[in-house]
Amino acid sequence: MTATAAPLDILLLPTWLVPVEPAGVVLKEHALGIRDGRIAFIGPRAAALKLQATEVRELPGMLLSPGxxxxxxxxxxxxxxxxxxxxxxxxxxxxxxxxxxxxxxxxxxxxxxxxxxxxxxxxxxxxxxxxxxxxxxxxxxxxxxxxxxxxxxxxxxxxxxxxxxxxxxxxxxxxxxxxxxxxxxxxxxxxxxxxxxxxxxxxxxxxxxxxxxxxxxxxxxxxxxxxxxxxxxxxxxxxxxxxxxxxxxxxxxxxxxxxxxxxxxxxxxxxxxxxxxxxxxxxxxxxxxxxxxxxxxxxxxxxxxxxxxxxxxxxxxxxxxxxxxxxxxxxxxxxxxxxxxxxxxxxxxxxxxxxxMGLENEIGSLEVGKAADIVAFDLSGLAQQPIYDPVSQLIYATGRDSVKHLWVAGKQLLDDRQLTRMDEQQLTATAIAWGRRISGQHE
The missing domain is CATH 3.20.20.140 (Metal-dependent hydrolases)
Known part of the structure; x- marks a missing residue:
């Protein structure tokens, strides 16, 4: 990655980055850059901040992992x-x-x-x-x-x-x-x-x-x-x-x-x-x-x-x-x-x-060149403290309500726990209506 490369679409700056491949690795003070829906950069935070990016997102207390x-x-x-x-x-x-x-x-x-x-x-x-x-x-x-x-x-x-x-x-x-x-x-x-x-x-x-x-x-x-x-x-x-x-x-x-x-x-x-x-x-x-x-x-x-x-x-x-x-x-x-x-x-x-699924070359780990399918888990809550191993804390002490952001192919589909493309209230109302029909409350 050189300074002359095209700007990143977004640069993510989490507290921890867990690539999954190589196995067992937790990167601290690292950043991940996305360009054209793919992971274009993974490296130390200091190097990342020298890169051009259209958007920079600080993610304090968060763990980035593959979706x-x-x-x-x-x-x-x-x-x-x-x-x-x-x-x-x-x-x-x-x-x-x-x-x-x-x-x-x-x-x-x-x-x-x-x-x-x-x-x-x-x-x-x-x-x-x-x-x-x-x-x-x-x-x-x-x-x-x-x-x-x-x-x-x-x-x-x-x-x-x-x-x-x-x-x-x-x-x-x-x-x-x-x-x-x-x-x-x-x-x-x-x-x-x-x-x-x-x-x-x-x-x-x-x-x-x-x-x-x-x-x-x-x-x-x-x-x-x-x-x-x-x-x-x-x-x-x-x-x-x-x-x-x-x-x-x-x-x-x-x-x-x-x-x-x-x-x-x-x-x-x-x-x-x-x-x-x-x-x-x-x-x-x-x-x-x-x-x-x-x-x-x-x-x-x-x-x-x-x-x-x-x-x-x-x-x-x-x-x-x-x-x-x-x-x-x-x-x-x-x-x-x-x-x-x-x-x-x-x-x-x-x-x-x-x-x-035969998709291991495309998704499943955070590696340069792969699709940017990424989730940010917020580990800053009281129930996650103190943190010795963030992956252990994620698996054994964290619920899905800690999911803060989600990107698929570089597109953000969940932003601060809010769905960006779907109407949650409408989905809930539709599900309730189906429940009433199926249970015979009105047919």
């Missing part, structure tokens, strides 16, 4: 938040969620629910999320308009779903949307077969062939519960992950969501195929689905990312809170207080998510 990446969720289900709590997974799905979806889910529901989820996530420091829900084109329009970044997984099941009368129709829609958005700077289309128990071999093979042709990812719920695995073994003699391996789906483009049940053979399959695992600890805890052995996976070399799941089973889209839960749970499951330390937990919520 958080929510690697699994069902955005529009935010409108079902709290609808059917404290029930087993299959009861929750079959008796409550699927009937509610059949009755209520249309394009308007998906638009309003996705907008609500985007706003909640932006306020929680999330700059990129993965969505797997009906009417994916509507969701992608919401993402486009919001300025956020997302992976949209096309939902595919063997039976009709809202917006698609068959698996073939869903796949066709997915191919079309992939073509329409393949050059979009912030939206990536992937294929989302729902789960091994809702998609047959023939449809999985179609998805594999198309994903290979398009170089697209596959995002799927796998081994969410012991019951799912047991049922598959009783019916076919084969564990679901082994079936996916036999069908050729596993690989660096495959995102296995949940994975609470992992045998030694499963672990070998994950490692050899370089498959990513998306861990959703709070949803798994709330539905008593089981525990993903995160430390065991990490030590074996598996890329583990983090997701909130949908607000209907979590019940929030708070990835910072999810990261804290993941760190605590990993220690209990491993029986070791050193499992998943704070720095690795932050990596799981940022760079590992980017890697799972």
């Amino acid at each position: 958080l990446i929510n690697a699994h969720g069902h955005a529009a289900m935010s409108l079902f938040r709290g609808l059917a709590d404290d029930l087993p997974l299959m009861t929750w799905l079959e008796k409550h969620i699927w009937p509610a979806e059949a009755k209520w889910v249309d394009e308007a529901f998906v638009r309003d629910g996705t907008d609500l989820a985007i706003a909640e996530q932006l306020k929680g420091g999330i700059s990129c999320f993965s969505d797997m829900y009906f009417y994916p084109k509507v969701a992608s329009d919401c993402v486009h308009n919001s300025g956020m970044r997302a992976q949209i997984a096309i939902p595919i099941l063997d039976f009709p779903i809202p917006g698609a009368g068959s698996a073939d129709e869903a796949i066709r829609q997915g191919i079309e949307l992939f073509g329409d958005l393949k050059h979009h700077p912030r939206i990536k289309i992937t294929f989302g077969p729902h789960a091994p128990y809702t998609v047959c071999d023939a449809n999985l093979e179609k998805i594999r062939v198309i994903a290979e042709e398009l170089d697209a990812a596959i995002h799927m719920h796998v081994h969410e519960t012991a019951f799912e695995v047991q049922q598959a073994v009783e019916k076919t003699g084969e564990r679901p992950l082994a079936r996916l391996g036999r069908l050729g789906l596993l690989g660096p483009r495959f995102q296995a969501v949940h994975m609470t049940q992992i045998s030694e053979d499963d672990l070998v399959l994950l490692v050899e195929s370089n498959t990513s695992v998306i861990h959703c600890p709070e949803s798994n805890l709330k539905l008593a689905s089981g525990f993903c052995p995160v430390e065991r996976l990490w030590q074996a070399g598996v890329n583990v990312a983090l997701g909130t799941d949908g607000a209907a089973s979590n019940n929030d889209l708070d990835l910072l809170g999810e990261t804290r839960t993941a760190a605590m749970l990993a220690k209990a499951v491993a029986g070791s207080a050193t499992a998943l330390d704070a720095h690795r937990a932050l990596r799981m919520a940022t760079l590992n998510g980017a890697r799972a």
Whole structure:
């Protein structure tokens, strides 16, 4: 970076800068410069102040990190938040969620629910999320308009779903949307077969062939519960992950969501195929689905990312809170207080998510040349004092209300906790109106 280079669009001067890559580093008295939506400068504050910048932002008491990446969720289900709590997974799905979806889910529901989820996530420091829900084109329009970044997984099941009368129709829609958005700077289309128990071999093979042709990812719920695995073994003699391996789906483009049940053979399959695992600890805890052995996976070399799941089973889209839960749970499951330390937990919520989505060269860490997807956490509050290790304080002592500013591709979408492109009051009013309709207060 030389003084003759074009001026920076904005120069950020935080107390701490945590790049995530290299691992375990905390930079003090450093600055970050953005130009044309990308990180153009990272260096000592003294050197930064000699540079030309259109805007200079002092961020005292703040920690800059890569924007958080929510690697699994069902955005529009935010409108079902709290609808059917404290029930087993299959009861929750079959008796409550699927009937509610059949009755209520249309394009308007998906638009309003996705907008609500985007706003909640932006306020929680999330700059990129993965969505797997009906009417994916509507969701992608919401993402486009919001300025956020997302992976949209096309939902595919063997039976009709809202917006698609068959698996073939869903796949066709997915191919079309992939073509329409393949050059979009912030939206990536992937294929989302729902789960091994809702998609047959023939449809999985179609998805594999198309994903290979398009170089697209596959995002799927796998081994969410012991019951799912047991049922598959009783019916076919084969564990679901082994079936996916036999069908050729596993690989660096495959995102296995949940994975609470992992045998030694499963672990070998994950490692050899370089498959990513998306861990959703709070949803798994709330539905008593089981525990993903995160430390065991990490030590074996598996890329583990983090997701909130949908607000209907979590019940929030708070990835910072999810990261804290993941760190605590990993220690209990491993029986070791050193499992998943704070720095690795932050990596799981940022760079590992980017890697799972195939976006690690673009986002997930603060490095010159990468997209400027950045969050500023305010650690100046009473409950964060004193600060010995700011990353430890962020993970173990800080809530999402500390998120002060957020940039995606250099555009500020949250400024001093205020959404810059979305009307929070209108979103709240719309969500309340949907709640009244769904609960039957007026139909």
